[in-house]
Amino acid sequence: MAEQPLVERFNLRSRLRFNIESGQIWLDENRMLLMHAKAFGALRQELFESLGPKRAKGLLFRMGFAAGQHDADLAQKLYGEGDNFDVFKIGPELHAFEGLVRSTIIEAKIDWEEGSFFGTVNCDNSWEAESHLQLFGVSTEPACWNLAGYASGYVTRFFKRVIIFRETQCVCCGASSCMLEGRPLEAWGDEDFLQHCLPPENQETSFEQLQEELWQLRGRQREQTPPGKLVGSSPAFSAAFSLLSKAANSPITVLLLGETGVGKEVFARWLHENSDRADKPFIAVNCAAIPNDLIESELFGVQKGAYTGAQASRPGKFERADGGTLFLDELGELSPAAQVKLLRVLQTGEVERLGDDKLRKVNVRLVAATNVNLQQAIADGRFRADLYYRLATYPLEIPPLRQRKSDIPVLAAVLTEKYAPLYHKTIQGISDLAMQGLMAYDWPGNVRELENLVERAVLLVPSGGQIEVQHLFPGMAPVTAKGAVIDREGKVGNAAEAKKDQLYETLLVDGFDLQAHEARLLQLAVARAHGNLTHAARLLGITRRQLAYRVKQSLGEGVTPSDA
Numbered sequence: 301m302a303e304q305p306l307v308e309r310f311n312l313r314s315r316l317r318f319n320i321e322s323g324q325i326w327l328d329e330n331r332m333l334l335m336h337a338k339a340f341g342a343l344r345q346e347l348f349e350s351l352g353p354k355r356a357k358g359l360l361f362r363m364g365f366a367a368g369q370h371d372a373d374l375a376q377k378l379y380g381e382g383d384n385f386d387v388f389k390i391g392p393e394l395h396a397f398e399g400l401v402r403s404t405i406i407e408a409k410i411d412w413e414e415g416s417f418f419g420t421v422n423c424d425n426s427w428e429a430e431s432h433l434q435l436f437g438v439s440t441e442p443a444c445w446n447l448a449g450y451a452s453g454y455v456t457r458f459f460k461r462v463i464i465f466r467e468t469q470c471v472c473c474g475a476s477s478c479m480l481e482g483r484p485l486e487a488w489g490d491e492d493f494l495q496h497c498l499p500p501e502n503q504e505t506s507f508e509q510l511q512e513e514l515w516q517l518r519g520r521q522r523e524q525t526p527p528g529k530l531v532g533s534s535p536a537f538s539a540a541f542s543l544l545s546k547a548a549n550s551p552i553t554v555l556l557l558g559e560t561g562v563g564k565e566v567f568a569r570w571l572h573e574n575s576d577r578a579d580k581p582f583i584a585v586n587c588a589a590i591p592n593d594l595i596e597s598e599l600f601g602v603q604k605g606a607y608t609g610a611q612a613s614r615p616g617k618f619e620r621a622d623g624g625t626l627f628l629d630e631l632g633e634l635s636p637a638a639q640v641k642l643l644r645v646l647q648t649g650e651v652e653r654l655g656d657d658k659l660r661k662v663n664v665r666l667v668a669a670t671n672v673n674l675q676q677a678i679a680d681g682r683f684r685a686d687l688y689y690r691l692a693t694y695p696l697e698i699p700p701l702r703q704r705k706s707d708i709p710v711l712a713a714v715l716t717e718k719y720a721p722l723y724h725k726t727i728q729g730i731s732d733l734a735m736q737g738l739m740a741y742d743w744p745g746n747v748r749e750l751e752n753l754v755e756r757a758v759l760l761v762p763s764g765g766q767i768e769v770q771h772l773f774p775g776m777a778p779v780t781a782k783g784a785v786i787d788r789e790g791k792v793g794n795a796a797e798a799k800k801d802q803l804y805e806t807l808l809v810d811g812f813d814l815q816a817h818e819a820r821l822l823q824l825a826v827a828r829a830h831g832n833l834t835h836a837a838r839l840l841g842i843t844r845r846q847l848a849y850r851v852k853q854s855l856g857e858g859v860t861p862s863d864a
């Protein structure tokens with residue numbers, strides 16, 4: 301029996317989805333592009349002409365490298381825990397599947413334990429050689445930089461050691477096929493060649509200068525993320541952030557408004573850290589978390605003997621925040637008595653501890669926050685109007701996450717980076733499909749909810765892998781990319797058909813026996829119809845007469861299902 305191609309064995313076709321309605325093509329959770337080879341070829345040509353051959357080759361190589369790494373992840377996912385070499389062999393098939401080249405492994409001397417590698421791959425129908433020949437003519441050196449990059453990225457990811465493939469012969473130079481040779485990075489010993497394979501940060505500074513110039517050309521700031529932990533650059537976020545930064549260097553009381561989870565404390569902390577009080581304390585109090593009868597002593601302090609149980613004098617949060625910033629979260633929950641006291645402190649700048657008549661001068665910048673509608677609370681008699689006007693000198697509404705969705709990719713990346721080391725994981729980012737899920741969600745719990753989701757995903761994702769839909773939304777029914785699949789001949793069909801094909805293919809793998817399978821199907825149908833042949837025949841899509849005959853044939857004589 302001829303060996304089944306691995307892409308068939310893992311039914312890769314069912315993971316390739318054409319969703320014409322939504323304008324998307326998916327390979328598993330990665331979004332793919334069906335591009336005109338001619339258009340890509342033209343871009344390639346322009347890269348050579350504008351950047352020079354050296355940089356262009358590097359770019360093409362690294363682009364291929366990235367693609368190879370993604371496919372290595374996919375191969376590993378398909379295979380799970382399997383024979384390394386088998387998984388490794390999927391690479392050339394994936395590359396063929398994506399239409400770039402037909403590669404055949406000619407030689408592979410691999411020692412997984414020792415980490416030694418030597419491999420040669422023969423490449424036919426390289427799109428890149430075709431394009432290069434058309435646009436540049438016969439060349440004196442090999443041209444398949446993108447392909448070499450792919451092979452390098454794929455093997456590097458697998459081998460967990462940098463393996464570089466280099467083209468030793470190319471159709472562009474007149475050879476009958478292209479040939480790639482792969483070795484560990486150190487084994488090449490050709491500095492000049494390796495130089496332009498490496499990512500830009502490893503190259504001489506001129507590349508950075510070029511990048512700098514490009515940024516300036518676009519009239520953008522390279523540094524788009526504001527300092528501190530505040531992350532975002534969407535219009536809604538930028539507007540709020542601009543208001544925030546204007547207030548930073550003044551003593552003005554800021555009232556932060558917004559839904560739960562939008563990050564009020566992070567805003568308050570940023571305000572503190574970017575004010576002239578940054579070297580003084582930042583004290584945060586969640587008013588809702590402290591019982592009503594304790595809130596006053598918490599905020600304003602207590603004198604020994606003020607009440608039974610007050611065995612020692614201690615300062616309140618106001619005194620502790622002296623010189624710095626006091627952040628009062630969930631201010632709407634403050635008791636009426638505490639509201640009166642707070643107003644007095646704000647008016648006089650003096651604190652009176654419970655059970656004490658001494659007034660203590662405090663210099664505190666107050667930042668308050670609430671997610672309740674204070675105006676409504678005033679109307680309901682739950683909040684003092686005079687206190688509200690004291691606090692609301694500089695109200696600042698923090699937008700909910702659903703109004704700043706364009707910040708989600710950068711927020712998710714920052715959060716992944718934050719949690720990965722805590723769970724000792726290296727993570728290859730977030731899959732395109734998972735990102736689409738994040739963008740489509742409405743985020744009632746805002747940034748905090750996103751943070752929780754990312755943390756859980758980091759916990760669930762296998763180290764070295766990429767965060768997928770199942771890691772972000774584990775409770776949900778399995779989500780796969782929607783769309784049509786292609787069949788063995790390359791025709792676009794539907795997913796249900798492909799699933800059936802998959803079933804039949806599985807059946808055919810070892811020792812198939814048509815009669816045995818037919819008998820089993822008949823038995824199942826008759827059992828499901830509780831022995832009623834008419835019903836069973838309907839289940840099987842045949843007439844009762846045909847069924848009766850087949851049952852007799854396959855189950856043998858002596859078996860007479862009851863017929864109601």
Ligand SMILES: [Zn+2]
Pocket residue numbers: 426429442443444467469470471472478479
């Ligand atoms: Zn070539």
